[in-house]
Amino acid sequence: MNHLEELEAQSIYILREAYKHFGKLGMLWSVGKDSTVMLWLAQKAFFGQCPFPLIHVDTSYKIPEMIEFRDKLIKEQNLNLIVHQNKQALEEGMNPEKGRLVCCEHLKTRPLQSVVKVFEFEGLILGVRRDEEGSRSKERVFSERDSDSNWDYTDQPPELWDQFKTDFKKGNHIRIHPLLQWREVDIWKYIQWENIPVVSLYFSKNGKRYRSLGCYPCTFPVESNVTDIQGIIEELENTRQTERSGRAQDQEDAYAMQKLRSKGYM
């Protein structure tokens, strides 16, 4: 087996474990490259089905092409999508000018916490990867959150030999991370190999392309003339820029991601 086949087999194994163990299960789909690959892997694991709903936390600040791509794919493939928004915070005028981390907390963390409560999810599948940033690199594949979605990252239980955490207190939930071992370049190689459709924002327009997608006030494209996947792979193999360098919330504080994620951020 080559390296991509190994990653694929592992992710499918994880998705099937999640489906077997959690009656109430959902998959977070941000429309970005990672969670789009994850959706593809789910369809692969379940032979064309995605037997659980997709969840999109819509901050209302997403780049319009993302919403377009989202709605098109859902319609074409007849997928079950839950769109969740913190309407109250938006009505009260929440925006990044009130502080990027404050905005992330109100428009992303809180609606995510509430979607878990409303739908009583026991398991939530997320497309985070270890190579994205420090706090994610320390994640477990099956990672417990308490009833308020808090993550006790200083005392994580052991995880070995693909025996995952499936026993937990009622009211808590498990975050499942099938892509934890993938690297950014693996994602693109897999997209190329499997010919998976992705949103066009990743390809260069007017000398710029997005490397990581998020909300438009806090996400900035990188200089690039790359217009195809092979070009992206070559660019990644030669760059010294980090993937999330265009994501402004990460730069707010040395421990920004740890602080956000310990409270339930994706």
Add this chain to the structure above:
Amino acid sequence: MTELTVQTREKLNIVAVGHVDHGKSTLIGRLLYDTNSLSDGAIEKVRHISEQNGKPFEYAYLLDAFEEEQKQGITIDTTNINFSTDKRDYIIIDAPGHKEFLKNMISGASSAEAALLMIDAQEGIQEQSRRHGYILSLLGIKKVFVIVNKMDLVNYSESVYNEIKENFDKFLSNLNIYPIEYIPVSAFNGENIIAKSEKLDWYRGVNIIEALDLIQKEPEPEDKPLRFAIQDVYKFDNRRIIAGRIEAGILKVGDEVTISPSGKRTKVKTIENWPTPYDKNLISAGMSVGITVEDEFFNKRGEVISHSQDKPQTSNLFNANIFWMGNKPMVKNKTYKLKLTTQEVQCEVFSINAVIDSSNLNASGSYNEVKKNEVAEITIKTREKICFDEFADFRGTGRFVIVDEFNVSGGGIVLKTDESLKNRVLDPKNTNFKPRPRLVSRNQKEARLQQQARVIWLTGLTGSGKNEIAIKLEKKLFELEKTVCYLDSANLRFGISSELEFSESGAYEQTRRIAEIANQFINNGIITIVTSISRYKKAREVAREIIGSDDYLEFHIEAAENVLKARSSKAMYELEGNSDSEMYYEKSEYPVYSLYIDDPEFNHDEKVDLIIDQIKNIL
């Protein structure tokens, strides 16, 4: 997947372990720096954090991402870092060196194929150096480099290096770990990391990068017998797909397979795939797959599919080495959950056979419990039978975890267990003894005797001719130079079963005893003939369970009523009740061999030949 058009590179997972402050994180930071694997600004960020925390520059901050880790200068949890050489890509796993974070060290190391075990040249071999060595051996990680770090603090002394090497070799050889090389380095100063160091001119071996590139990646165990653990069964459409991962071996369309522990047999019909049909007819170790089979009987998660001739062991009792990570000690008389591949069963500790302090290999005095961070040899008894293999032969099906309340609290590997203690094990009155390991296996004995041991169980009513067939069969097998034992149920009534009543309950106990005795014989490689009326279906089912359905060959000697009546005066009586019920017999629900006797003067040799014909594959 479609044909390979994408360039993929080999990837190897390596873990860095060792005592706290012996320089694991520094070595990794240095490797990243020297191989140009750091992103822009990473070094500046580290410098900034070092200043913020009022500390000198620390490579470790590249890995210890948590605020708590950076402020306290310790590694709490394991981190994965990517870097590449010309040869391949690496994921290097930084494992914490504090004793209190051993569970995190194990979580990190369990996914590695090779290890760098760090020792501080100045401090020498410490508690976690040894403990981590022990854990590596339990995890089955044999490709180990010992890195003698901080050589700058001992003036790059060869004698310091030699002393560490000699002492640590003594310790590791007890664990069956033979390091590929001891590499002297100074991680902080970058000596002997990516290039030969002039300060270490006495050292002739490889540097770190050369060492990493030397490691041979383990191939998936395709050459082993098939083990396919069922993960789930899907019926999203008209297909009934059995999904799971191939732990070992290869499976092809059309293969005849056995599903353990039930023992059901079927054939592989299709290999399923999405979005395109599967374009090969074979699946192999490491793959997550889905298949359909020809007989759609009930399958469930936890069952193991194998080829019919090489099945996993099935038992409710086995010996294991475990390491305990739970805050509450592991004790007897408590129910835990055991997870092995996709099997989940309740289990208890049957006996604790040895408790070892993993930092010095000393046996602990008391065997009443296994405390956090201790290693032990125990015997585990599961509530239901499970399938497993010895870890030395099979990784995937030879290791398990134990869950206490909500958390995985122990990990273990399956050891060789006496083969007669398989299938069904009862509770002895005193649990202060353990099943003992043997030095000669049943397989070896069978090979010497040039036969495969089975129990040939002849059942049937009094007068059916069991005994006459059995003694001829024994003679025939003896003439064929087979080693054979004949257990005549009636003879047991004069000895081992002399206290039993001739009643229904007595008959049940008699059948159980003869099955247990026969089980001992076959596990010593001896073909064993049993004659027993065993008229009750349930009693024979118990015998079959004790012996194991593969080793139990049931021959029903069925005689017409007139034959029985004509012959019963001649037959040796074995009364089990009043004569009215003498004609009562319950047939088995599983397939058995049937020999029909319609002539009181039947030819015994003909019947023996029929039996020989059925068992010729074991002779």
